[in-house]
Each structure stands twice: as C-alpha cells, then as structure tokens.
Amino acid sequence: MAMMRLRREDPRVVGSFRLHRRLGAGGMGVVYLGSDRRGQRVALKVIRPDLAEDQEFRSRFAREVSAARRIRGGCTARLVAADLEADRPWFATQYVPGPSLHAKVNESGPLPAAQVASIGAALAEGLVAVHEAGVVHRDLKPSNILLSPKGPRIIDFGIAWATGASTLTHVGTAVGSPGFLSPEQVRGAAVTPATDVFALGATLAYAATADSPFGQGSSEVMLYRVVHEEPHLAGVHAALAPLIRACLVKAPEDRPSTLQLSLRLKEIAAREARGLPDGGAEGSVSTGGARAHGGAGRTAPGQRQGQSRRPQEYAQQRTQREDVRGMERESPTGGRGSAPRASAPRASAPRAPREGHQEGARTGSQRPAARRTPAPRTGAGASRGGGRPGGPSPAARRRRLLRQRLIVFVIVTLLVALGIAAAQGCQGPSHGLGDVPARVSSAAAVTPQGP
Numbered sequence: 001m002a003m004m005r006l007r008r009e010d011p012r013v014v015g016s017f018r019l020h021r022r023l024g025a026g027g028m029g030v031v032y033l034g035s036d037r038r039g040q041r042v043a044l045k046v047i048r049p050d051l052a053e054d055q056e057f058r059s060r061f062a063r064e065v066s067a068a069r070r071i072r073g074g075c076t077a078r079l080v081a082a083d084l085e086a087d088r089p090w091f092a093t094q095y096v097p098g099p100s101l102h103a104k105v106n107e108s109g110p111l112p113a114a115q116v117a118s119i120g121a122a123l124a125e126g127l128v129a130v131h132e133a134g135v136v137h138r139d140l141k142p143s144n145i146l147l148s149p150k151g152p153r154i155i156d157f158g159i160a161w162a163t164g165a166s167t168l169t170h171v172g173t174a175v176g177s178p179g180f181l182s183p184e185q186v187r188g189a190a191v192t193p194a195t196d197v198f199a200l201g202a203t204l205a206y207a208a209t210a211d212s213p214f215g216q217g218s219s220e221v222m223l224y225r226v227v228h229e230e231p232h233l234a235g236v237h238a239a240l241a242p243l244i245r246a247c248l249v250k251a252p253e254d255r256p257s258t259l260q261l262s263l264r265l266k267e268i269a270a271r272e273a274r275g276l277p278d279g280g281a282e283g284s285v286s287t288g289g290a291r292a293h294g295g296a297g298r299t300a301p302g303q304r305q306g307q308s309r310r311p312q313e314y315a316q317q318r319t320q321r322e323d324v325r326g327m328e329r330e331s332p333t334g335g336r337g338s339a340p341r342a343s344a345p346r347a348s349a350p351r352a353p354r355e356g357h358q359e360g361a362r363t364g365s366q367r368p369a370a371r372r373t374p375a376p377r378t379g380a381g382a383s384r385g386g387g388r389p390g391g392p393s394p395a396a397r398r399r400r401l402l403r404q405r406l407i408v409f410v411i412v413t414l415l416v417a418l419g420i421a422a423a424q425g426c427q428g429p430s431h432g433l434g435d436v437p438a439r440v441s442s443a444a445a446v447t448p449q450g451p
Contacts, residue, residue, distance in 0.1 A: 003033060014090055015083055017044055026156065028061060029088075033095065041095040042080050043155075052088050065091045067157040070133040075126025076154050077146075096153045101207060102142035110210045113237035114272035120204045120240075121265035122151045127200065127258040130154070131193040138191055140199035141180040142206050178222035179212035183250050186223045194252035197261065201247025202231075209235035213248060239268050 003021035006012070010030070012019055017034035024031050029047040036042065051057040061084065068079040068091070082091035101119070105111065111119075123145065130137060137144075137157060144156045182198035185191060205213040213231035214222055231248045233241050243264055249255050256264075 006032075011046070014044055014046060015081060015086075015092075017042060017081075017092060019044065028057065029090075034092065040080075042092040043077065043095045044090060044092040046088050046090040049088060058084070058089060061089050061091075064157045067133075067135045068093065070135060071130055072133065073126065073129040074150070074153075075122075075129050076157075093155070096146045096148045096155070098146050098148040100143050101145040101147060101152070101203070104147055105142065105207055105210050110235070111207050112272070113208070113239055114269055116204055116207045116237070116240060117265045117269035117272060119145075119147070119152050119207065120200065121262050121269055123154065123200055123203070124258045124262035124265060126152070126154050127193070127196050128262065131196070131258060136191050136193060137196050137199070138185065139177060139180075140196050140203060141177045142203055143177075145203065178219045179214050179226070181223065181226060182252070183227045184252055186227050192252055193258060194255045197247050197255045197258060198252075200258075200261070201244045201255075204240065205231065205233060205236055205244050205248075208237060208240060208244075209233075211235075213244075237272075239272060243268070 019032040021033040034044045077093035080092045146153045182195045214225040
C-alpha cells in the first residue's frame with residue numbers, strides 16, 4: 001500500500017497511537033498508519049474537521065464502528081480501538097499489508113482468470129460473514145479491497161447499513177461510487193445483501209478488464225447506465241462472464257447468493273489453475289463426472305482413465321488363468337474342456353516368443369523323471385512372473401499338460417505293476433514249492449500227488 005508523509009495539518013498522536021504515515025483519504029476522513037506502545041501497527045481513521053460537527057456524519061461513523069464490531073472472521077480488518085465522543089471521532093483497525101485491488105490492477109493490468117476467481121471466492125465468503133452479522137457494506141469496490149498475503153480483506157464500512165437501523169440518506173440520493181452502485185441504490189430503494197452481490201460482480205469485472213463494466217463518464221451518466229443499460233463484459237474471460245453477468249442483473253431477487261457465488265468461484269478458480277477447459281470440468285469439481293463426460297482433449301483425465309482400466313484388465317486375465325488352472329487340477333487327463341478357456345487370454349495378453357518356450361521344453365525333457373515333476377510349476381511361475389500380463393502361451397500350456405499326463409501315466413503304471421507283484425508275492429510260496437520239483441523230474445512231480 002502506498003504511504004505518504006504526514007502533512008503539517010495532520011495530527012501526530014491520536015488516543016494512545018502515534019501516527020507515522022498517511023495511507024489515504026476518503027469522503028469521511030483520513031486514514032493513517034499508526035502504532036501503539038507495544039509496536040502493533042494499526043490503520044487509524046479520523047473524521048474530517050468539517051464533518052465532525054455534522055450529526056449525520058457522526059451517526060454514520062458510529063455505524064461503521066458498530067458494523068466492524070459485529071463482523072467476525074478473517075474477511076475484514078479487526079477493530080482495535082475507537083473513540084466516538086472525541087472532537088474528531090476516530091477508530092483503529094488492524095493494519096493489513098498489501099495494495100488495494102484498484103492499485104494492483106492499475107499497476108499490473110487485468111488479472112488472470114484464475115486469480116480473479118480466487119479473489120472473488122474469498123470476497124464472496126467474506127460477504128457471507130458480513131451478511132450473517134446483519135450488515136450490508138453498500139460501498140464494495142476495488143479501492144475498498146486490500147490484497148494481503150493471507151487473502152483479500154474488505155475495509156471501509158463507512159456507509160454500511162445494519163439490520164434495524166434507519167437510513168441516513170434521503171430518497172433519490174445515492175451514496176457510494178458510480179459504476180459499482182446497484183440499481184436499487186440509485187433509485188433510493190431498500191438495500192439487501194443482493195446489493196453487495198451487484199457490487200462484487202462489478203468489482204470482479206474491473207479486475208478482469210481493468211475497467212468498470214459500465215464504462216467511464218460523469219456520475220450522472222454512470223448512474224443512468226447502471227439502471228438502464230446492460231454491462232459490457234466483452235473482455236471478461238469466458239469462464240467468468242456468465243457468473244458476473246448474473247451478479248449484475250437489475251432485479252435484486254434474480255442475483256445469486258453470496259454462498260452460491262463462493263462455491264461456484266472456487267470451482268472456476270480450481271479449474272483455471274489446472275488449465276482445464278470450461279466444458280466438462282465443472283462436473284469433475286462438483287460430482288467427479290468429468291471422467292464420464294468426455295476427457296477428449298484433456299491430457300490429465302485421459303491418463304487417469306487409462307490407468308484405471310489397466311488393473312481391471314490384469315484382474316480379468318488373472319481370473320481367466322485361475323479358471324484354466326482349476327480345470328487342470330480337476331481333470332488332469334481330460335484336456336478337451338480346457339481348450340476354449342486356454343485360448344481366451346490370447347486376444348488381450350501379449351504373446352511370448354516361441355523360441356524361449358520351446359527351449360524351456362527341450363531343457364525340461366532332458367531331465368530325469370524324478371526331477372521333472374516340479375518343472376512345470378517352476379516354468380509356469382517363471383513365465384508368469386516375467387512381467388508379461390498374459391502368462392504362458394497356449395502351446396506351452398499344452399506341452400505342460402502332456403508332461404503332466406505322461407508323469408501320471410508312468411506313476412499309475414508303476415503302482416499297478418507293484419500292486420500285481422505284491423499280490424503274486426502273497427500267493428507265491430504254495431505254488432512255487434510245487435513248481436520247483438516239477439522242473440527237476442516229472443516222476444517226482446507225479447509221486448506226491450498219487451494218494
């Protein structure tokens with residue numbers, strides 16, 4: 001914030017505060033930078049000498065202090081001290097470092113859409129707290145918004161209107177800044193929270209274009225345009241123009257609420273910060289529907305969509321391989337039923353080189369039968385763990401089945417042979433003793449059987 005040296009007519013001490021610099025001057029008085037004995041810096045506003053004798057301005061100044069005391073939250077500068085009975089009434093608020101929105105735009109030009117939306121969301125959220133306290137600011141404009149490191153702050157509640165208070169302006173008299181006044185203020189009608197919504201829309205239009213939405217001109221011309229003409233929003237970003245236009249509707253009841261503005265501006269700020277278009281990203285912020293409503297042309301959602309499909313494909317392939325292995329365990333000798341399922345992963349899984357599998361088959365076939373038994377499991381596990389999502393090829397699975405059936409056949413044959421030998425061994429002694437003499441002489445074989 002630009003500071004000026006104190007003038008000769010400026011006081012040096014007000015209350016318990018020492019004044020150091022001028023921060024600015026308004027219609028009601030001068031704002032100074034001061035500090036207390038502890039070194040706390042404050043913005044101290046002193047009413048002008050020519051207005052100090054006017055009871056209407058004293059009442060208005062008292063209203064500003066009362067409004068500042070009622071508002072809670074970080075949207076405004078905290079009230080520190082006040083003296084409404086002094087010869088020149090004053091009050092001090094917490095000093096907010098940072099330029100005004102007017103000075104920022106005047107120095108740097110129009111702000112980016114993301115920054116405008118972010119500032120607007122914070123201001124709308126601050127106005128929610130102001131209106132919940134029963135206060136209407138009535139003079140919201142770029143010069144009354146300070147851009148502090150912790151966010152924008154609303155200042156200068158000099159003409160604020162509180163619920164239950166009588167108006168201090170005469171019918172048909174507009175108090176405020178032309179170009180940011182609402183139509184009902186120009187007509188002298190009752191003010192409502194929608195009055196601040198209109199001023200917020202004009203303020204955001206100024207931040208986006210560095211100009212009032214009703215152009216430039218004398219106060220009479222500006223007030224006429226506010227009441228009878230539509231705002232010019234040609235330079236406003238496409239994502240912000242519809243919302244700002246809704247704020248600048250002539251009828252107060254047709255304007256959005258401050259809560260709706262805060263939520264919508266937060267969505268726009270988040271989308272613009274990520275560089276997303278205005279089309280389908282609205283659903284991604286509110287309902288997460290951007291992925292379903294077309295990620296075409298957007299790199300980040302497309303990547304997330306591909307990443308979400310890949311685990312599902314892998315899971316489906318693993319399920320198919322488990323089905324094949326289950327059929328192999330249930331019917332080790334019936335290979336016809338497993339053929340259709342074994343061929344299912346062929347379309348979705350990448351095919352492994354044939355040479356490697358044939359080499360593994362030849363190497364496994366040269367091993368002894370005793371060591372050949374675990375070979376299919378090891379080979380299958382190695383091929384599945386080699387980083388290929390599709391697993392072994394159908395030819396490798398058929399060779400593995402043939403080896404398993406051969407092993408089962410050999411084992412069953414050996415078991416049958418051993419069983420026959422065991423059975424013959426149990427019956428052999430009686431027949432064997434009779435057969436040995438038969439081979440020696442036929443006479444000895446006939447002799448024992450005679451009686």
